Amino acid sequence: MSAQYHPLVKRLLDGELSLAELPAELRPEGEAALRLIRSVDRAPVTLPAALDARVMATVRRHAASPVRRAWRRLTAPRDVELRLRVRPWTVWAGALAAAAVVVLLVNRAAAPSSPPRGPGTQARVGSHDSVYVRFVLFAPGARRVAVAGTFNQWDQNAALLEPAGTNGLWTTTLAVPVGQHQYAFIVDSDRWVPDPRAPAVDDGFGRRNSVVAVVAQGARTL
Amino acid sequence: MGLRDEATDGEIVRAVLAGDVERYATLVCRYRDRYARYATRMLGSRDAAEDAVQDALVRAFDHLADCREPDKFAGWLFLILRNRCFAERRRRMRVERPLELADEAFAASDRPDGELEQAERSRALTAALQHLTAEQREVFVLKHVEGLAYDEIARLTSATVASLKMRMHRAYDRLRELLQEHG
Amino acid sequence: MTALRSALLAAVSATIPLVLAGQGDVTARLDGRVPAEVMRAVHDIAAATAARGLPVEPLIDKAIEGGAKRVPADRVIAAVRALANRLDEARRALHDGGIETPGADVVEGGAYALSAGLGPRQTSELVRISRPPYDPATSLRVAATLAALGVPPKQTLDLMESMIAAGRSPSDLLDLPSAVQTSVAQGATPTQAANGLARGVVHAPGQAPDFVPPGQAKPHPHKP
Numbered sequence: 001m002s003a004q005y006h007p008l009v010k011r012l013l014d015g016e017l018s019l020a021e022l023p024a025e026l027r028p029e030g031e032a033a034l035r036l037i038r039s040v041d042r043a044p045v046t047l048p049a050a051l052d053a054r055v056m057a058t059v060r061r062h063a064a065s066p067v068r069r070a071w072r073r074l075t076a077p078r079d080v081e082l083r084l085r086v087r088p089w090t091v092w093a094g095a096l097a098a099a100a101v102v103v104l105l106v107n108r109a110a111a112p113s114s115p116p117r118g119p120g121t122q123a124r125v126g127s128h129d130s131v132y133v134r135f136v137l138f139a140p141g142a143r144r145v146a147v148a149g150t151f152n153q154w155d156q157n158a159a160l161l162e163p164a165g166t167n168g169l170w171t172t173t174l175a176v177p178v179g180q181h182q183y184a185f186i187v188d189s190d191r192w193v194p195d196p197r198a199p200a201v202d203d204g205f206g207r208r209n210s211v212v213a214v215v216a217q218g219a220r221t222l
Numbered sequence: 223m224g225l226r227d228e229a230t231d232g233e234i235v236r237a238v239l240a241g242d243v244e245r246y247a248t249l250v251c252r253y254r255d256r257y258a259r260y261a262t263r264m265l266g267s268r269d270a271a272e273d274a275v276q277d278a279l280v281r282a283f284d285h286l287a288d289c290r291e292p293d294k295f296a297g298w299l300f301l302i303l304r305n306r307c308f309a310e311r312r313r314r315m316r317v318e319r320p321l322e323l324a325d326e327a328f329a330a331s332d333r334p335d336g337e338l339e340q341a342e343r344s345r346a347l348t349a350a351l352q353h354l355t356a357e358q359r360e361v362f363v364l365k366h367v368e369g370l371a372y373d374e375i376a377r378l379t380s381a382t383v384a385s386l387k388m389r390m391h392r393a394y395d396r397l398r399e400l401l402q403e404h405g
Numbered sequence: 406m407t408a409l410r411s412a413l414l415a416a417v418s419a420t421i422p423l424v425l426a427g428q429g430d431v432t433a434r435l436d437g438r439v440p441a442e443v444m445r446a447v448h449d450i451a452a453a454t455a456a457r458g459l460p461v462e463p464l465i466d467k468a469i470e471g472g473a474k475r476v477p478a479d480r481v482i483a484a485v486r487a488l489a490n491r492l493d494e495a496r497r498a499l500h501d502g503g504i505e506t507p508g509a510d511v512v513e514g515g516a517y518a519l520s521a522g523l524g525p526r527q528t529s530e531l532v533r534i535s536r537p538p539y540d541p542a543t544s545l546r547v548a549a550t551l552a553a554l555g556v557p558p559k560q561t562l563d564l565m566e567s568m569i570a571a572g573r574s575p576s577d578l579l580d581l582p583s584a585v586q587t588s589v590a591q592g593a594t595p596t597q598a599a600n601g602l603a604r605g606v607v608h609a610p611g612q613a614p615d616f617v618p619p620g621q622a623k624p625h626p627h628k629p
Contacts (some may be wrong), residue, residue: 003399014387203474211549
């Protein structure tokens with residue numbers, strides 16, 4: 001007996017034909033096939049109600065984490081003039097490895113060193129459009145954190161991050177010119193750390209650089 | 223309970239994102255069993271399905287800010303669970319663990335003969351599903367267990383109807399080959 | 406012919422100040438940041454690169470980066486030379502894709518795409534299909550970002566082709582990297598995310614497709 005069903009029997013199983021529409025010689029095969037497929041177990045599956053409690057226990061733990069609270073505070077929308085994009089991150093897997101998210105604050109170019117002061121701030125357009133980008137790094141135990149890249153000549157003294165509380169989060173906001181940039185964080189002046197969740201490319205020196213492309217359309221990052 | 227149970231998924235998601243974490247329990251309760259059958263058939267055991275559903279619900283909470291359309295939380299959660307099931311399949315293939323058989327037990331000795339045959343056929347089919355590829359198993363489960371039409375499955379999986387039918391027809395032949403003894 | 410000669414002379418004379426200025430820029434920008442031998446080598450590489458009409462800014466950036474990371478001089482020089490070659494490779498790919506005289510923006514975009522893992526043919530193809538309203542430099546940046554997120558080059562090109570063939574707006578292309586990241590957050594691999602987006606091109610990236618999830622009561626699928 002062929003292990004392959006006749007194409008018309010397959011159409012029967014798909015519900016496109018009825019048994020009566022099959023040629024007579026195929027009806028036994030069709031009936032057997034239907035019997036087989038109809039024997040599939042469709043009984044609902046009920047999972048233990050205790051699952052709810054386990055999920056909520058984990059959810060509460062995650063929600064109560066001071067780092068997560070600070071994270072939400074740092075990334076929550078603040079102004080109608082600010083649009084926010086948060087990249088997914090994996091720091092909650094429990095690793096202590098530094099992790100970073102670049103959060104975009106959208107504001108048409110202002111004076112490069114001054115972040116927006118509030119709603120309604122009229123931005124001054126410089127020689128190039130810039131977009132404010134907030135850099136956030138989770139680096140508990142670090143004494144000094146900086147971000148360096150093509151937007152600041154890789155100067156690790158030009159953009160120091162500030163601790164956002166005592167939870168291990170560091171942050172700063174920079175005006176980044178439109179264009180594509182490579183960057184990395186420098187922890188304690190000697191450890192270069194890329195963003196594990198941002199796009200990354202080989203830096204040509206055996207390490208990885210994170211990449212952010214700031215585009216003028218809609219003032220955003222990729 | 224009360225009025226809060228009437229809230230839509232979107233309303234609950236927005237409340238959770240605003241800080242009312244306890245509201246998430248409503249979504250957990252709503253969806254704990256909804257996709258349990260799908261996960262059980264995909265993974266071959268209720269234990270594995272329980273783990274997958276639990277992980278998916280936690281992951282959904284952790285990434286709730288990425289749910290751009292809170293009113294479509296159901297579909298978004300399903301995609302998370304689906305990815306989790308496929309990831310579990312890939313993990314099993316890497317460690318070469320034998321696929322688990324369905325753990326729903328049939329009390330065969332309590333059933334009349336006709337039902338016994340049906341029950342055995344059902345059990346055999348459930349076991350045979352684990353020998354399909356993950357893609358074949360999914361289209362079979364979605365169509366013949368969950369009752370979706372091909373165009374609905376296509377929207378859900380982003381596959382074309384033609385490719386889904388091809389997978390399904392291969393699944394039919396493979397199941398027949400595996401179950402020829404059961405006729 | 407006179408008009409043509411004038412145009413050519415104007416083009417040449419416009420280039421010379423840039424080249425000359427570029428050399429001064431190299432020295433000024435590298436001074437104090439890299440060892441003297443690096444400065445001399447980068448100066449020469451930049452001069453040759455500029456003479457071929459390619460941007461030198463990326464070369465200067467790479468040298469400064471090497472200095473900041475305290476990389477040995479010979480490795481900095483090697484990296485700058487490799488980048489100059491990459492810019493050449495990008496220009497050839499752009500030419501094959503139909504851009505005779507690419508600007509700095511699109512050359513850098515091409516170099517980024519190649520650095521991220523796209524091949525020269527894929528880069529050429531992407532440029533070829535990025536006709537108005539699509540901008541090649543933006544297409545290259547989006548594709549490079551996808552590749553840098555882990556989407557394999559073939560899937561990257563397939564996804565971009567699907568979007569462009571479907572007539573999606575240029576701003577929809579800009580959404581692709583974040584859509585991939587959203588899918589990855591849901592547990593998909595970058596490849597799965599890209600394949601899903603390519604197949605579901607009818608939906609806007611990042612939006613949940615309009616499907617009915619399973620688990621609802623459905624009628625039996627078989628005809629009586």
